[in-house]
Amino acid sequence: MPKDKQAQTGAEERPQVKLLDTGCNACGKRLNSWDARCSKALSYKHAVCESCMAEEYDMQPEELRAYFEEVFGMRPCLGL
Ligand SMILES: [Zn+2]
Numbered sequence: 001m002p003k004d005k006q007a008q009t010g011a012e013e014r015p016q017v018k019l020l021d022t023g024c025n026a027c028g029k030r031l032n033s034w035d036a037r038c039s040k041a042l043s044y045k046h047a048v049c050e051s052c053m054a055e056e057y058d059m060q061p062e063e064l065r066a067y068f069e070e071v072f073g074m075r076p077c078l079g080l
Contacts, residue, residue, distance in 0.1 A: 017077035024049035034077040038064070041072045 018033040025046035031039075039047035048056075054064045068074040 014075045014078050017079045022047060024052055026052040032077070032080075034080055037074060037077075038068055041068060041074065 015033065020031045020033060020036060022031050022036075023029060024031055024035070025044075026048045029049045029051075031047055031049055035049045035053075036047050038050060038053055042053070050061050050064060054061045057064065057067075059067065065076045069076070
């Protein structure tokens, strides 16, 4: 699993969220860069949106974000 390089220094590097040209593999909603990062962290072959991920893990989207921060050191993108 690829390590997120931004986790190393605790720098407050929080990229602005961007809309991507791909859709969620489950619901078809347009993905953003945060969805893509989360999908990558969880090694999804086909990216899915945050709400579909949350559903799969039976979590609220806020819980999922807290989980990513705790486990992967990923700060949610700005503008989510
Ligand atoms: Zn979805």
